[in-house]
Amino acid sequence: MSGSPLSRVRVVTAALVLPLLLTTAACAAAGGDPAADAGPPRPGGTLRLGISSNPDCVDPQQYGTNAALNVGRQLVDSLTDQDPKTGEIKPWLARKWDVNADSTAFTFQLREGVTFSDGAPLDAAAVKANFDGIKALGAKAQLASGYLAAYQASTVLDPHTVRVEFGAPSAQFLQASSTMSLGLLSPAAYRKTPDQRCQGDGLIGSGPFVFRSFRQNQEIVLAKRAGYTWGSSLFRHQGEAYLDQIDYKIVPEPGVRTGGLASGQLDAITDVQPVDEPQFAANGFTEPVRPNPGVVFNLHANTTRGVLTDEKVRQAVVKGINRPEVTSTVLTGNYRPATSILGSATPLHADLSAQLAYDPNGASALLEGAGWQPGPDGIRTKGGQRLTATVQFSPVFNQNRSVLELVQQQLRKIGFDLRIDQRTTAETVQAQQSGDYDYIWYNVTRADPDILRGIFSTKASNRSKLPAGNPLDAALDDQASTVDAAKRRPAVELTQKLIVEHGYAVPVFELTQVLAVGPQAHAVDFEASSRLQLFDTWVSGA
Incomplete structure (x- = not known):
């Protein structure tokens, strides 16, 4: 589940479309050796793919959710x-x-x-x-x-x-x-309305698959485009796609998705939860994994609100979070501690691991130097004001609350009270647009560092509420002026350093796409933004 909670749809909890098994014991029944040679790719067959949320709109030009783009990539x-x-x-x-x-x-x-x-x-x-x-x-x-x-x-x-x-x-x-x-x-x-295209009416691309049907909260069906011969230079083969059909089954409940794959009712599933990963480590299953490029999950500060107007406080929060503990305790080894505001898969990512090292002593020294003294309950105070801020989040990634609760515990050790406020996605969008937040929690997927300009520039959304003409603005403009990576790199690296140094946002961990693929499906792959590319996918026994 990638993309900003400010742009993703809520998880739909509709009635299940399959009598899928809830038990995990069925994994053993799948059998098979993931290293076994399945032979050369063969055309034909249907990929039954379990996805975690309903794409309210399947037009890739309109919606930015993973659920929508994993469909749209195959059409255009x-x-x-x-x-x-x-x-x-x-x-x-x-x-x-x-x-x-x-x-x-x-x-x-x-x-x-x-x-x-x-x-x-x-x-x-x-x-x-x-x-x-x-x-x-x-x-x-x-x-x-x-x-x-x-x-x-x-x-x-x-x-x-x-x-x-x-x-x-x-x-x-x-x-x-x-x-x-x-x-x-x-x-x-474009002779159709945007709403019509959202439901697939007039959604006509040149891609290797064509739209067939969309039943809300149930399934989306695509079919092979006959005569397709203009695939990307990065595709593994040329000509038509191998699959005759892709059947996206919309299954919001993680346990039901895993049960469906384990029992053979699905060929692959998206959004495998950390607790379910061990089920698919063997028994003929594979787990394609790719970290998301773009902005990592972070606490993004409104620098005009409350205690976060104090730069020393924001810097102390950066030092007070133990990122490796977050990934090892709440997540799994497939998830990486943040090493910058940009994920490591993003072009021109700068490794700021040293600046993001866990340093509770350094955090305490910053706070004490700024006049924040421990209170009777361990939370620091200054002039009668408690050292507290609220983070707003929506549960677009299942582990968000667990991650934030651990971060909350870590920050209490330095005397900072992080209050957690769960909102709907719509409420989070509204708060972000109005500026009514202390911290907001989100990530945004894009395989280009310019994603930072749209979020931090005072000429764009300016989520940190910075004044115009600040040094970060200049660096963001500089990196936008050339496609030459060598010339662009210094400005991109400077933007990342400024964001971390001033605590405009507090990087925590990189979101990772974790799939589970059964023994009958092959070459279920990611493109550069960690969305699905299914042109080279094929199924055994077709």
């Missing part, structure tokens, strides 16, 4: 693709591209012969229709609107060449062009 192609291992941008629908000196204009030369599933050509005019259409969605485009924030226009230079122009430096757009949020739909799709 992108101009580029991103190597999950290196972060490098690779060709897909665009054979090549040029970027001007200040990263305000991107010119793409498109592959020829690509069509949408309604037969319309995927040409420069279609690209223009998409970016104009996404821009018109405004806030409905939860992720894409940020990617196109400074978008001005697309110009068709010839049938297979398009120039995309921005009103300000936008180096992040090259990576954004690889995401499913900017995946391309047929121009005919």
Whole structure:
């Protein structure tokens, strides 16, 4: 479960769609050796995939939840693709591209012969229709609107060449062009309303699968696109997808998902909970794992509220959290302690492990130096004010409360009272937009460091409520001005250091995607933003 709690839908607790087994003992019945050679990939068959929440909308240009994007990735192609291992941008629908000196204009030369599933050509005019259409969605485009924030226009230079122009430096757009949020739909799709597209009506892409049906809170069905021959340069094979069909079963209850996989009623499941991981360590099962790039789970401070106006207090909180204890006690070895505000899988991540080391003595010294003295109950006070702040969170990741309760215990040891306030996702969104919070708890997935600009810049959401013209603003603008990684790196590293040094946000742990895959399913894989890529997936016995 990735993505910000400010952009993710609530977990649906609808009636179960399968008579799945709740017992975990069925794991042993699965049998098999995960190392056994299943032979070469073979076409055909259906992948039965258990997912943890209902995607209220399946249009990838609109919704930013994992549930939506794990579907949308299979329906739409992108101009580029991103190597999950290196972060490098690779060709897909665009054979090549040029970027001007200040990263305000991107010119793409498109592959020829690509069509949408309604037969319309995927040409420069279609690209223009998409970016104009996404821009018109405004806030409905939860992720894409940020990617196109400074978008001005697309110009068709010839049938297979398009120039995309921005009103300000936008180096992040090259990576954004690889995401499913900017995946391309047929121009005919824009004759449908956004709400119609959310339910799959008119959701016509050029991808390796086509939309078949969506039953809310039950299942989504996709079918193979016949004649598909324009896969990404990163795909393991070319031509059509192997699977005939993908059947997403919506199963919110973790125990029911694990039981369904163990009993053979599902071929793979998403969002395996830490307590359930040991079930799938053997017996023919595999556990694909990938940490999420982007902003890690963190306590994000409103620097204009209460005790958090004191920088020494914010710095003490950074030192007062034992991150390895969080991952080893509440989570599992698949989860990593945060080493920066950006996850380690994010391009240009800076290792700030030393600055994030557990140092309760250092935290206490900072607080005492700032005049915060221990009170009778162990919580520090200053001038009659208690050292306390509230963190608001929504349970979009099942372990959020357990993590925060442990952090609460750790901070009490330095005399800081962290109060925990669980809200619905809608309430958390409202609080974030109004600035009515001390700390907010969230993560955001994106395989580009520019995600920090959208959150911390005073020209964007400015969740820390910083004054304009601060040094962080300048660093965020600098990193947005060039696609050259070598030139960009110093500014990106500086942004991470400033955020940690000033305690604008307190990184805690990296979210990880943990799947469980049964012995009949193969090559269930992740793309660069840790969403599912199922083009190369196949099933035995098809």
